[in-house]
Amino acid sequence: MVKTDIIRFSTSGTGDIKNLTDKIADIINNSEINNGTVTIFAPGSTTGITTIEYEPGLKVDFPEIMEKLIPSDIEYKHDQTWHDGNGFSHLRSALVGVDITVPIVDSSMTLGTWQQIIFIEFDNRSRERHIVVQIMGE
Amino acid sequence: MVKTDIIRFSTSGTGDIKNLTDKIADIINNSEINNGTVTIFAPGSTTGITTIEYEPGLKVDFPEIMEKLIPSDIEYKHDQTWHDGNGFSHLRSALVGVDITVPIVDSSMTLGTWQQIIFIEFDNRSRERHIVVQIMGE
Amino acid sequence: MVKTDIIRFSTSGTGDIKNLTDKIADIINNSEINNGTVTIFAPGSTTGITTIEYEPGLKVDFPEIMEKLIPSDIEYKHDQTWHDGNGFSHLRSALVGVDITVPIVDSSMTLGTWQQIIFIEFDNRSRERHIVVQIMGE
Numbered sequence: 001m002v003k004t005d006i007i008r009f010s011t012s013g014t015g016d017i018k019n020l021t022d023k024i025a026d027i028i029n030n031s032e033i034n035n036g037t038v039t040i041f042a043p044g045s046t047t048g049i050t051t052i053e054y055e056p057g058l059k060v061d062f063p064e065i066m067e068k069l070i071p072s073d074i075e076y077k078h079d080q081t082w083h084d085g086n087g088f089s090h091l092r093s094a095l096v097g098v099d100i101t102v103p104i105v106d107s108s109m110t111l112g113t114w115q116q117i118i119f120i121e122f123d124n125r126s127r128e129r130h131i132v133v134q135i136m137g138e
Numbered sequence: 139m140v141k142t143d144i145i146r147f148s149t150s151g152t153g154d155i156k157n158l159t160d161k162i163a164d165i166i167n168n169s170e171i172n173n174g175t176v177t178i179f180a181p182g183s184t185t186g187i188t189t190i191e192y193e194p195g196l197k198v199d200f201p202e203i204m205e206k207l208i209p210s211d212i213e214y215k216h217d218q219t220w221h222d223g224n225g226f227s228h229l230r231s232a233l234v235g236v237d238i239t240v241p242i243v244d245s246s247m248t249l250g251t252w253q254q255i256i257f258i259e260f261d262n263r264s265r266e267r268h269i270v271v272q273i274m275g276e
Numbered sequence: 277m278v279k280t281d282i283i284r285f286s287t288s289g290t291g292d293i294k295n296l297t298d299k300i301a302d303i304i305n306n307s308e309i310n311n312g313t314v315t316i317f318a319p320g321s322t323t324g325i326t327t328i329e330y331e332p333g334l335k336v337d338f339p340e341i342m343e344k345l346i347p348s349d350i351e352y353k354h355d356q357t358w359h360d361g362n363g364f365s366h367l368r369s370a371l372v373g374v375d376i377t378v379p380i381v382d383s384s385m386t387l388g389t390w391q392q393i394i395f396i397e398f399d400n401r402s403r404e405r406h407i408v409v410q411i412m413g414e
Contacts, residue, residue: 002311002413004381035140037177037239037272039313039377043388045329052232053183057215057225065208065229070341077333087333091341094328094372096232098391101177101239101313101377103272105142110270112181115236132386134313134379136413137140137274173278175315175377175410190370191321195353195363203346203367234370239315239377241410243280248408250319253374275278275412 001138003031007131011121014072014089015063018119019054020131025109027133034107036137041099043132046089046123048096054116062120066092072124089122096120104137139276141169145269149259152210152227153201156257157192158269163247165271172245174275179237181270184227184261186234192254200258204230210262227260234258242275277414279307283407287397290348290365291339294395295330296407301385303409310383312413317375319408322365322399324372330392338396342368348400365398372396380413 005027009018020040028038042049052058069092076087100117102109111117119131143165147156158178166176180187190196207230214225238255240247249255257269281303285294296316304314318325328334345368352363376393378385387393395407 004311004379035142036274039379041377041379041386043386043391045327045388045391047388050232051183051236053216053228055216055219057217057219058228058232060215061225061229062232065233069207069345077336078329078331079333081331081333087337090329090334091337094326094334094338095341097235097373097376098327099377100235101179101237103142103177103179103270105270105272110179110181112183112185115181115183132379132381134381136312173280174412188370189321189374191354191366193354193357195355195357196366196370199352199354199363199367200370203371207345235373238373239317239375241280241315241317241408243408243410248317248319250321250323253319253321 001033003135005133009129011127011129013121013125016121017059019116020119021116024117024133028104028107028135031135033135033137036104037101038104039101039134040117041132042119046086046093047098048093048120048122049098049100050096051115052118053114054118086124089124092122139171141273143271147267149265149267151259151263154259155197157254158257159254162255162271166242166245166273169273171273171275174242175239176242177239177272178255179270184224184231185236186231186258186260187236187238188234189253190256191252192256224262227262230260277309279411281409285405287403287405289397289401292397293335295392296395297392300393300409304380304383304411307411309411309413312380313377314380315377315410316393317408318395322362322369323374324369324396324398325374325376326372327391328394329390330394362400365400368398
């Protein structure tokens with residue numbers, strides 16, 4: 001059995017983090033799938049999906065470490081192609097990844113106590129985003 | 139068909155790497171699933187799941203490169219929230235990721251010859267860990 | 277229902293990027309699976325699978341940022357084990373990851389407009405590679 005749903009939201013630009021956990025849990029609860037997997041996927045080349053403890057400190061720390069690893073203020077070849085200044089956004093997306101698959105056991109995701117599934121905006125401007133939530137199982 | 143199992147172990151703290159490959163292969167062999175996928179997921183926000191060649195050199199190199207990328211000796215905002223000094227652990231987990239999905243073909247994972255599935259401890263102290271192994275297929 | 281296929285190609289060495297998107301879409305179209313997931317997995321410990329906008333600028337930028345993050349010109353302990361000089365290749369693979377799972381809806385992957393699924397060679401020489409494409413669904 002396969003069930004697909006979409007989560008929609010707006011972002012404010014680079015480093016904006018959205019906690020998707022409760023909405024994904026709702027989608028699972030509203031499905032008839034009790035055991036299997038949920039795949040969360042971000043369509044878009046300047047986005048990230050991962051897990052983190054969603055608390056105010058890390059909401060600052062995670063964007064800051066991404067800025068240190070892949071700076072936004074140096075020139076990338078990508079910017080010569082499109083002149084939109086978001087080469088760093090694409091590189092951060094390729095490094096962090098845009099998908100996660102989480103086991104479902106007895107209708108719940110097997111997350112840790114302090115572990116949330118988050119979307120992080122890497123683009124350099126506000127965007128309308130949609131996330132695909134695909135549940136598969138029995 | 140869906141089958142779930144758990145692998146349990148203790149870790150010694152930051153950089154401790156466990157090779158999970160044989161235990162996952164055993165779980166697959168004991169299931170009645172011959173073709174499909176296995177999802178390995180670490181519940182916890184200071185952990186990592188990935189693949190690497192599990193040999194003594196890389197067991198030193200991988201923690202060292204993580205220390206270079208996300209140093210443990212600088213202050214993160216996370217530490218102002220909880221004062222447990224493991225902001226770097228959370229950031230490493232968000233970057234490396236906590237899940238992997240591997241195809242199963244004829245009851246075997248399609249791993250490369252030198253490729254092992256590993257857990258890496260990012261927390262700054264010893265922990266009791268459990269990993270969820272979810273097999274789905276036919 | 278589960279369907280497995282293989283994509284084969286040669287690479288020219290470190291930083292060679294292959295766009296796998298069209299070949300994966302063909303495999304999905306030739307299957308009888310309309311809704312579910314596709315898992316793309318690279319067997320090998322010196323490889324990467326991720327998404328990026330496949331355009332000439334980023335084909336230079338992505339290898340360059342990997343060189344900055346995990347330099348090829350410093351010595352790793354791995355090289356003391358095997359003396360093949362590719363410690364950096366293994367570390368890049370462990371960081372970027374070797375798998376991605378993408379939802380399939382109405383026989384199409386839910387990719388963004390500018391988002392391609394790519395293989396990146398991290399090894400320090402040309403290699404023959406094969407990628408496993410596993411489709412599961414209904």
